[in-house]
Amino acid sequence: MATATLPPSGDAEFEKIDASFQMTVRDHVHRAMRSAIISGRFASGQKINERNLAEQFGVSTTPIKEALRQLETEGLVEALPRRGVVIRFSSSWAEEMILARAALESMIAHLAAKRVDEKGRAELQLIANQMKEATISGDADSLITLNERFHDHIHRSSKCGYLAKLIERQQFYDASIRRVIHLDPTERQKALDEHVAIADAIAAGDADGAERTMRDHVVRSGDTYLSIIFRKEGEI
Amino acid sequence: MATATLPPSGDAEFEKIDASFQMTVRDHVHRAMRSAIISGRFASGQKINERNLAEQFGVSTTPIKEALRQLETEGLVEALPRRGVVIRFSSSWAEEMILARAALESMIAHLAAKRVDEKGRAELQLIANQMKEATISGDADSLITLNERFHDHIHRSSKCGYLAKLIERQQFYDASIRRVIHLDPTERQKALDEHVAIADAIAAGDADGAERTMRDHVVRSGDTYLSIIFRKEGEI
DNA sequence: TTATGAAATCTGGTATATCAGATTTGAAAT
């Protein structure tokens, strides 16, 4: 408050590091397991042994148990009381996760169109314009970042914290797969057209249009991911 | 296999009791806490002390931790790494849970309309007819049971296991509150009309109609619950 | 050879102990 410039002897006031950045063992295990399951490194129906897992991670069973409880609530494993947990993930499960995300994202887009303010409108159009540029220049990495910014911005505009959290859990593909998608010019163009349509609908306050375009976008792009991840047609 | 009749000395073959009926301490804690949170027995933002909770339940902290992990993934509490968990539930959270359920139930109704077979159609209409009778006779308990059967049947018809599980977690009112609702003749009639419309749409294979009527039903009835639980207007 | 069932083993569920980060307290300095 007193000094606006940095004092010579470093006693500046630093923002306290956001506690949510800290990583606990259970979160590490949770993320690692989630990633392993959705990338198909476990067979659906496979039994999980807590002691083995703990040994593989080099930790005790306590954080393992907690991570498994999270995965269970997410629907990626099923707990059979006193008999352990089994993996529950397959292409049909992934399809349903896409449908869930489509349903929730379109609901949140609907609300965003109703609730967005002038500042939010401008920022959304700005992001859409940046997407246009990145699409033309073929900057895949920027597109991945902008895509996240785009959806996050809509979530915030909707003022729906619960729905936003719920949507996060329906994501089953990671940055590396997104990169593959965004390297394809045709795919880039499709995504851009959809994003522009969504942004326009939200900016125009067209709740039903935002809902529809968002759902179509999530389903179509989801299907693209699905076909890559599960090699629907023409196996290698 | 050998004897169809019950042998004198009781060595009949019994169906093995479904393991999922067994109750672990963590499940008990999870349900009790969930119920306590959604019925407002904790203030939003209130900190939870694991040792206190364990003492109150008369158990160790291990099952408490697991239950808290489940609640965290459900979005009812927030975990601040190394600082504990705080309650996250309010009327706005409940509103969003209704919206989530509306989005998901309407998606599942859409798919049910596309995927239901002849047998399923008939059974759905049968349930709708039983609802009609129970509405006329004012049998609230039957209506509650039938309501569950109705929605479960649609879930099964959609063949969507993941979506059905996800929907279950968006429920924040229990049987006692449902009873209050179903004791009101006006409310009963509204719900019946909506259920009939949904059943007709699904039976006719009208996916868009099923989606729309289901969403309207969930939102409207959800708002009714909300106004009762949170006494929106005209506090006592 | 096949069926049976009791003992041995495995494994999830719970309790307890320990560690370390976060919070509180209180004495000393200003």
Added chain:
DNA sequence: ATTTCAAATCTGATATACCAGATTTCATAA
């Protein structure tokens, strides 16, 4: 009276111990 900061305390995170239900093994009988 207010600020400072280190010691004491609290509490979540992790490790370990133990118990009981589930599964497997294997000797025995049919």
